[in-house]
Amino acid sequence: MKKQNVQIDNLRKVLKYIKEYRILMLISIVLATATVALTLYVPILIGRAIDCIIGPGNVDFEAISKLLFKIGITVAATCTLQWLMNHINNKITYHVVRDIRKKAFRKIEILPLSYIDAHPHGEIVSRIISDVDQFADGLLMGFSQLFTGIVTIAATFIFMLAINVKITFIVVILTPLSLFVADFIAKRTYSMFKLQSETRGEQTSLIDEMIGNAKIVQAFSYQEEALKRFDEINERLEKHSLRAVFFSSLTNPCTRFINSLVYASVALAGGLIVIGGDTNSAMTVGGLSIFLSYANQYAKPFNEISGVITELQNALACAGRVFELIEEQPQIPDSPNAINLEKASGNVALENVAFSYVPERPLIRDFNLRVKPGQRVAIVGPTGCGKTTVINLLMRFYDINSGSIKVEDIDIRDITRKSLRANYGMVLQDTWLKSGTIRENITLGKPDATDEEIIAAAKASHAHSFIKRLPNGYDTVIGEDGGSLSQGQKQLLSITRVMLCLPPMLILDEATSSIDTRTEIKIQEAFARLMQGRTSFIVAHRLSTIREADIILVMKDGNIIEQGTHEELLSKNGFYANLYNSQFA
Structure with missing residues (x-):
């Protein structure tokens, strides 16, 4: 519970920085909505094109040509909007990263010397450089996939309901299982990513110390001892990194397996409806291809969101270390009535x-x-x-x-x-x-x-x-x-x-x-x-x-x-x- 509270607290702090760029965020959400709408329109066009192929020697080439032209225009528009959205997401991410780094560096300048003396310099450097970079990667992935994922789930659900309620029910019941699996794994990876981040800081600190004192190290033949220390930290980093990456990498195959089950279930149910010719649930082959495409697109965001959740665990763990530095008590500030000493006489x-x-x-x-x-x-x-x-x-x-x-x-x-x-x-x-x-x-x-x-x-x-x-x-x-x-x-x-x-x-x-x-x-x-x-x-x-x-x-x-x-x-x-x-x- 305490760990979860820390994560939520770190997330709130991140959102405060993002709040400064809410206009860009709004534009990104609008672009995400437009991108999703166009992406979901493409399967409809493809389904119509399939239905124009009635049988051998009975193909409406004129209609298919018009539909292919529409598909080309739609895909080009989607790519353009997606490029714009990614550009804005990059801008938000690196503006936030810039603000955090600036605040962290400013804090270093007003921290009491007791803090600087008590903490390895390399470890402080690691927080501002490596940890912020890791945080940026997670945040960028979140922006790139979270908005589009949520909009895709909502829009696809509405489109599927319009085509066939029964098969939509199958998709909605099975797909969220992947999110529960991802959440289960993610909760167990946060502490591993935190350990990985801390050990990386320890390693940076040792490297900084050895490079800064290279002459002393060589003069007293400390190379072997330094190597032993480095190897010990390196092995711990390898162990923590392997565990973090192994458990987080389980997310993708687990969610893909569930998505494949969903796809197979939709294909089976839809195929039976098409073959059976149920008048209440009439569905053409083109309609089935549309539904299969939607089922896949509905499941895909769950897969992406689960990846985002895993990456955010690492990002929040790194952000937490940076925020610890930012929130350190600064040196006692000058009193409001502090005197500006001009030329002292030396008394x-x-x-x-x-x-x-x-x-x-x-x-x-x-x-x-x-x-x-x-x-x-x-x-x-x-x-x-x-x-x-x-x-x-x-x-x-x-x-x-x-x-x-x-x-x-x-x-x-x-x-x-x-x-x-x-x-x-x-x-x-x-x-x-x-x-x-x-x-x-x-x-x-x-x-x-x-x-x-x-x-x-x-x-x-x-x-x-x-x-x-x-x-x-x-x-x-x-x-x-x-x-x-x-x-x-x-x-x-x-x-x-x-x-x-x-x-x-x-x-x-x-x-x-x-x-x-x-x-x-x-x-x-x-x-x-x-x-x-x-x-x-x-x-x-x-x-x-x-x-x-x-x-x-x-x-x-x-x-x-x-x-x-x-x-x-x-x-x-x-x-x-x-x-x-x-x-x-």
Whole structure:
């Protein structure tokens, strides 16, 4: 019952998207009706042509010629209308698919980072690409065959009643059996298609992970283990797919068998009536051929609808996974009265901040810090102590559990995210570059920058020399995440991006970790000039790079255990002194 409710709920959601194109739907139904009417008119013409063949040497060729001409015109008109109907159905389907994909992608952009971090990226990709494609196939089949099927059943039933009530009764009693058989099978295939869809997402996730980390996989000879994981998922996908396809493929032969029984029963009953010459149920040979054609056409939609039902099971299972993504709780939106922070002076305060990624495992507790405009704050400590978490909280990638973070004495929850982040320049250890030109990657935060500004920023970050050596300089196209650029070159481009924007506050999280020592010294000098008058937060493992910081925060287990300048902390001979001396032991 619960599974059935989920299917009905998914169907309602699909219909909401289809509702936007109700005019096209109406046109499609009208065309379906016209197509069916013309299709059912053809057997009448053929029956009349048969009745013109009375016996040997007694054939009305003139009448047959006229009827054949009518049949040709009718078939041509039917084909044209059917082509138009299919074109409109395709348009409805792919408009709906476009709307769903657009909504799913927009949802990804407003989902909290906690969701993105907790779900494999390949699995999310699978929902938007593979699942929506599967859904489109089912929806297209539904549009193509459902309307015409229903209209055909209704119209054929009326035509058959007009010819012979007794034989119509036989057809009506036997034919729906195929629909019951199809429904029986379809109810048992939904869960199999759902498993198939979920396993496909798992497989996409693994492939995405292995391709994205191909160098690591090869460096640590993980190929065999990756193959084992892939084979295990692949075998499960094969098993689920085989079961789903096997049970769904039973639908067609079962319904065809029942349809054949119907056809045989009609042929037998009609033949007996024609031979017996029953005056109450007079039927010619041509009339019998019309009835047999109608019986076949009456049964065919049941066969098609049963196929549609099976395909819709798969479509609804896939749609359900996409709707799960669309209906995920978005990040907490900006408050209606959120302030648009213009140019910040760099006054930042953290008061009694507490935060944890997982409720049962507290990370940061009672964190307090006040930073004056233009101060340089270095955050150091062992791995996992919460350094990068503090950066995530400052940028509001995650919201704190309690306490407050203020910029210019305004709680950042009362500032729009866009304006808050526009006041920070951020360079991380993990670089990110998009597919496009070098110029497009540098101007990500300032799309209207002039060539002079771009070149000045590149020179300041010492990236200009290597950019000029590229085939097309600043117009060189690079692939996803930098393509063939070295890690150091990618980091220089990320630094150039910040140099171009010149924001009032800086966040440098291991910003020079992939750069050679000589270039690093030059960049540190450039950063020193950039940080003058700007509030800066620096996360570094190489403590030699933060000697000039105004405040050094030493963190351990989410708490500040020491605080002061480089000289003050060394004189204490505490945790920082041990960390610093260990790097030069």
